[in-house]
Amino acid sequence: MTTRQDIEALIGRVALGDRAAFRALYAATSAKLHGVCLRVLHNEAEAQDVVQDVYVKVWRAADRYAVNGLSPMTWLITIARNAAIDRLRARPREAAAELPEDAPAPGPSPEASAVAASEARALAGCLDELDPVRAEAVRGAYLEGLTYDDLAARHGVPLNTMRTWLRRSLMRLKECLTR
Amino acid sequence: MSAGPDIDDEDGDGILAAEVALGVLTGPEAAAAAAREASDPVFAAEVAQWRERLAPLADDIAPVTPPPDVLRRVELRLFGPETATAPAPWALLDRLRGLVFGALAGAVAVAVLAVGLTLVLAPAPPPERRAEIAATDGSLLLNVRLESGAVRVERLAGAAPPGRVLQLWLVADGSSPVSLGVLPETQVARLDLPAGLRLPTGALLAVSEEPPGGSPTGLPTGAVLAGGAITEG
Numbered sequence: 001m002t003t004r005q006d007i008e009a010l011i012g013r014v015a016l017g018d019r020a021a022f023r024a025l026y027a028a029t030s031a032k033l034h035g036v037c038l039r040v041l042h043n044e045a046e047a048q049d050v051v052q053d054v055y056v057k058v059w060r061a062a063d064r065y066a067v068n069g070l071s072p073m074t075w076l077i078t079i080a081r082n083a084a085i086d087r088l089r090a091r092p093r094e095a096a097a098e099l100p101e102d103a104p105a106p107g108p109s110p111e112a113s114a115v116a117a118s119e120a121r122a123l124a125g126c127l128d129e130l131d132p133v134r135a136e137a138v139r140g141a142y143l144e145g146l147t148y149d150d151l152a153a154r155h156g157v158p159l160n161t162m163r164t165w166l167r168r169s170l171m172r173l174k175e176c177l178t179r
Numbered sequence: 180m181s182a183g184p185d186i187d188d189e190d191g192d193g194i195l196a197a198e199v200a201l202g203v204l205t206g207p208e209a210a211a212a213a214a215r216e217a218s219d220p221v222f223a224a225e226v227a228q229w230r231e232r233l234a235p236l237a238d239d240i241a242p243v244t245p246p247p248d249v250l251r252r253v254e255l256r257l258f259g260p261e262t263a264t265a266p267a268p269w270a271l272l273d274r275l276r277g278l279v280f281g282a283l284a285g286a287v288a289v290a291v292l293a294v295g296l297t298l299v300l301a302p303a304p305p306p307e308r309r310a311e312i313a314a315t316d317g318s319l320l321l322n323v324r325l326e327s328g329a330v331r332v333e334r335l336a337g338a339a340p341p342g343r344v345l346q347l348w349l350v351a352d353g354s355s356p357v358s359l360g361v362l363p364e365t366q367v368a369r370l371d372l373p374a375g376l377r378l379p380t381g382a383l384l385a386v387s388e389e390p391p392g393g394s395p396t397g398l399p400t401g402a403v404l405a406g407g408a409i410t411e412g
Contacts, residue, residue, distance in 0.1 A: 006395055019258065024396040026250055027355070031242035034249075039240045048249055055253045069227040074234040081237075085202050120235035141201045142236045148203045170197040171190065177232055 002028040004116075007072040015062035022059060029073070030055070033080040040084035040145045050087050054080045085145035126176035134169040137162070193225060200229035241375055244354050310384045312407035319405045321386065323347075325378055326369075330359060333367045337404075343388045348399060349376070350383040350406075361393040362386075380411050 007028060013021035033054055037047035057079055065075055127135045133155065140146045140154065152162040198204050199212045216223045308325040319337030323330050332347065339345045339362075347370065348356040360370040372378070385406040387399040394400045 002395060002397055019254075023250070026253070028397040030249070031244045032240070034245040035240045035243040036237060038243055048245060051245055052249055052253050052256070055250075056256055059253075059257050069224055070230060071234070074231055077234065077237050078230055082202070089205075116235070116238075119231075120238050123232070123235040138201070138233075139236060141203050142233055143240070145202060147205045149205065151203065166201075166203065167194050167198075170194065170201070173232065174193065174197070 004072055007076075011058075011062050011065045011072055011075075014059060015065065022055075025058070026055060029076055032073070033076060036077055036080045037084040039143055040081065040088055046087055047084070050083050051080070054083050057083070081142075081145075088145045089147075122177055123173075126173050129176055130169050130172060134165055137166055138169055138173070141166070192222060196222060196225035197229045199226045200233055244357065247355060308378075308380060308409060308411050310407040310409045312384055312386055312405045314405040319386065321405065321407075323384055323407070325409065328374075329369050329371045330378075331367070331369050332362060334362070339364075340388050342391070343401065344391055344393060345386050345404070346389045346393050346399070348385045348387065349378060350385055351377075351379060356385065356399055358393065358397065359384075361389070378409055380409050382409050383407070384409060 007025065010021045010025040010028070014025055030051065034047060034051045037050045037054070038044065041047050041050065054076075058076065061079070065072070068075060070078065127138065130138070137151050137155065140151060146154065148159060148162055148166070151166070152159045155162065157165075195212055195215075199209075199216060204212055216226050310323040310325075312321040312323060313319070314337065317336065320335040322333040322335055324333075330347070334345075345362040347359040347362060349359055350356050357376065359372065362368055362370075378384075383406055385399070385403050387394070387403045388401040389399070390401070
C-alpha cells in the first residue's frame with residue numbers, strides 16, 4: 001500500500017524530472033483521480049481526457065508542490081477536481097441536465113492512514129451537526145461541482161438565500177473542526 | 180453580494196477562501212478570487228486550509244482504473260514518441276499471459292473428462308467459481324475459491340522467497356493489475372475484496388513476489404511467479 005510519505009517522495013522525484021517516479025505516481029494514484037473525474041463528469045470519454053490533462057499538469061507543477069501547504073493526495077485530488085469542474089462548466093447548458101450514470105460504489109482510497117481516517121470521522125461528524133439539506137449542499141458542491149446558481153436551483157431557493165445558507169454552514173464546519 | 184452583516188464582518192476572507200476551495204463561485208467573482216489565490220500567499224494558505232478540511236469528502240469517491248492507453252498518451256504528450264513502447268509493468272503482464280495459457284489448455288482437457296463423469300454419476304453441483312494458480316515448474320501452487328466479497332486462498336505447494344511476500348493480483352482484460360492483497364504466511368487465507376470490485380470468469384489471477392508489505396507502487400514490481408484463470412464449475 002502506498003503511504004502519504006511514499007506519494008510525497010514520488011512527487012519530489014517527479015519535480016526533478018524522474019520519469020520512473022512519474023509512472024509509479026501514476027500507478028499509485030490514477031485510479032483515484034480518474035474516479036474523481038468520473039464522479040464530477042459522469043462521462044467516461046471526458047473523464048479519460050481530463051485525467052490525461054491532470055497528469056500533464058502534475059508533471060509540470062510537481063516542483064511547486066512543496067510550497068503549497070497541501071498533503072499529497074489533497075494536492076493531486078485538487079488538481080483533478082478543478083480540471084474536471086472546468087470541463088463540466090465548459091459544457092453547453094442543456095448537456096448539464098443529463099442524468100448521471102450510476103456512481104460506482106465507494107471504495108478504498110490509496111492511503112488508509114490513521115490521520116486520514118480520523119480527519120474523515122471529524123468531518124463526517126461535523127457535517128452531521130448541520131441541517132441535512134445544508135450538508136447535502138456542501139457535498140453537492142464538492143462532489144458534483146455545483147455552483148451557487150446550481151445549488152439555488154436544485155433546492156428551489158433564491159440565490160442570496162443559498163449563499164447565506166452555505167456561508168453559515170461553512171463557518172459552522174470550521175468552528176466544529178477546530179473545537 | 181453581501182449576505183448579512185454578521186457573516187461578512189466576522190470572517191470575510193475565510194468565507195471567500197472556503198468558497199474558492201469548494202468551487203461554488205462563478206464569473207468575475209471566481210476570476211477575482213482565483214487571481215487573489217495566485218498572488219496573495221496569506222489568502223492562498225487559507226484556501227489550502229479549506230481544501231484540507233473538505234478533502235475527506237473525496238474518500239467516498241471510488242477509484243476506477245483508467246485504461247492503459249491513458250498513461251501512454253500522457254507520456255506521448257510530455258516526452259514524445261520515444262516512450263511509445265510498453266513500459267515495464269506491461270512486460271510483466273505479457274509474461275503472465277504466457278504462464279496462464281499453458282495452464283488453461285490443461286484445464287480444458289480436465290473439464291471435458293469431468294463433465295463426462297458427472298453426467299453418469301451425479302447431478303452437477305452449483306458452479307463454483309475458482310482459480311488454480313500454478314507456476315509452470317510446479318514450484319508454487321495455490322487454490323483460490325471466490326466467495327461473496329472475498330477470496331479464499333489455499334497455498335498447496337511452495338512459499339514466498341526468503342525475505343519477500345506473495346501478493347495476489349487480478350488482471351482483467353484491458354486493465355492494469357489490481358492488488359487483491361498480500362498473502363499471509365498461513366496455508367489458508369481469506370482476503371476481503373474492495374467493495375464493487377468484480378472478478379469476471381476468464382480474468383487472470385496472478386501471484387508476484389514483493390518486498391515485505393507488498394508492492395510500493397500499486398503494480399507488480401517483483402517477478403510474477405504463477406497465474407491462473409478464473410473458471411466456473
